Amino acid sequence: xxxxxxxxxxxxxxxxxxxxxxxxxxxxxxxxxxxxxxxxxxxxxxxxxxxxxxxxxxxxxxxxxxxxxxxxxxxxxxxxxxxxxxxxxxxxxxxxxxxxxxxxxxxxxxxxxxxxxxxxxxxxxxxxxxxxxxxxxxxxxxxxxxxxxxxxxxxxxxxxxxxxxxxxxxxxxxxxxxxxxxxxxxxxxxxxxx
Amino acid sequence: xxxxxxxxxxxxxxxxxxxxxxxxxxxxxxxxxxxxxxxxxxxxxxxxxxxxxxxxxxxxxxxxxxxxxxxxxxxxxxxxxxxxxxxxxxxxxxxxxxxxxxxxxxxxxxxxxxxxxxxxxxxxxxxxxxxxxxxxxxxxxxxxxxxxxxxxxxxxxxxxxxxxxxxxxxxxxxxxxxxxxxxxxxxxxxxxxx
Numbered sequence: 314x315x316x317x318x319x320x321x322x323x324x325x326x327x328x329x330x331x332x333x334x335x336x337x338x339x340x341x342x343x344x345x346x347x348x349x350x351x352x353x354x355x356x357x358x359x360x361x362x363x364x365x366x367x368x369x370x371x372x373x374x375x376x377x378x379x380x381x382x383x384x385x386x387x388x389x390x391x392x393x394x395x396x397x398x399x400x401x402x403x404x405x406x407x408x409x410x411x412x413x414x415x416x417x418x419x420x421x422x423x424x425x426x427x428x429x430x431x432x433x434x435x436x437x438x439x440x441x442x443x444x445x446x447x448x449x450x451x452x453x454x455x456x457x458x459x460x461x462x463x464x465x466x467x468x469x470x471x472x473x474x475x476x477x478x479x480x481x482x483x484x485x486x487x488x489x490x491x492x493x494x495x496x497x498x499x500x501x502x503x504x505x506x507x
Numbered sequence: 508x509x510x511x512x513x514x515x516x517x518x519x520x521x522x523x524x525x526x527x528x529x530x531x532x533x534x535x536x537x538x539x540x541x542x543x544x545x546x547x548x549x550x551x552x553x554x555x556x557x558x559x560x561x562x563x564x565x566x567x568x569x570x571x572x573x574x575x576x577x578x579x580x581x582x583x584x585x586x587x588x589x590x591x592x593x594x595x596x597x598x599x600x601x602x603x604x605x606x607x608x609x610x611x612x613x614x615x616x617x618x619x620x621x622x623x624x625x626x627x628x629x630x631x632x633x634x635x636x637x638x639x640x641x642x643x644x645x646x647x648x649x650x651x652x653x654x655x656x657x658x659x660x661x662x663x664x665x666x667x668x669x670x671x672x673x674x675x676x677x678x679x680x681x682x683x684x685x686x687x688x689x690x691x692x693x694x695x696x697x698x699x700x701x
Binding site (some may be wrong): 477 | 531532616619667670671674678682683
């Protein structure tokens with residue numbers, strides 16, 4: 314039973330729009346007015362549903378993180394092997410044709426660079442990054458089991474290296490979208506571990 | 508000959524303080540009031556000497572870039588070989604004992620992540636990043652000449668890979684300062700090219 318006037322908006326859609334805005338502009342550059350406009354909400358609806366700008370950002374970090382995990386799990390299923398998934402993940406990250414937001418980089422990498430000194434945000438950003446790291450590590454373990462990736466190093470060590478390189482690629486991709494350069498970095502990254 | 512009242516402050520010191528503040532907080536989170544306080548300047552002195560916040564930031568990007576080149580050239584001379592310099596550069600980037608600002612990451616990586624969508628800033632950030640890339644590429648070439656680094660790939664390709672990994676390491680280092688993890692990433696990065 315709904316009491317009072319029903320909400321005139323879909324909170325999920327509003328959250329998605331806020332997430333995209335924070336991803337585009339960063340936390341600090343995004344004003345409450347920008348958010349109200351993008352989400353199509355009055356200030357009171359925004360605050361009533363999502364709390365402060367800080368609280369809304371934390372919900373956006375979680376939204377982006379969950380969306381990312383869904384995408385990675387879908388990609389895991391689409392690829393023929395765990396190694397092909399890992400390489401595919403890197404190729405997808407730099408390919409503007411398949412991934413139109415590639416020029417925005419990764420919202421978690423951007424947030425880590427903008428907000429690592431903000432104690433309230435740091436663990437929340439790290440939590441989402443750790444989820445991606447875990448998915449990578451699982452795939453490394455599977456790839457090691459079937460001999461696709463070297464067993465000379467632990468899955469954690471290899472995942473640390475792959476994840477750091479993915480972060481680096483997202484930074485470079487924001488400054489330089491030369492596909493030959495970016496694909497060469499990917500080739501070199503994987504040549505160490507195959 | 509000095510006409511009028513001499514300046515009561517050293518512009519280089521003021522610029523250094525502004526650079527450190529932008530590095531710590533990012534561009535957007537740094538207010539004019541923060542800058543006035545850190546630089547010990549009135550609003551009119553700040554604007555008269557450095558122009559707008561935007562113009563001051565551009566001068567800070569150039570200041571940080573020049574400082575970085577000086578540091579890298581010093582490190583090149585201190586190391587026994589070009590490969591040892593490159594490895595030393597990575598080790599220095601993550602070592603909080605020798606480099607107390609390691610937790611702040613690299614101001615250019617942070618700025619790339621925060622400001623790549625800002626057309627006025629992007630080329631200025633990229634220009635400074637390209638200078639570091641050039642210094643890395645020169646050392647790769649020298650290392651190839653003396654057989655320290657593989658000649659199977661071009662110096663540019665290897666420099667692209669090294670530079671991307673250095674950027675990744677700076678991102679990871681902001682979230683996780685586990686020295687074992689970070690040093691392992693460095694070891695794996697270099698194992699491909701030696």
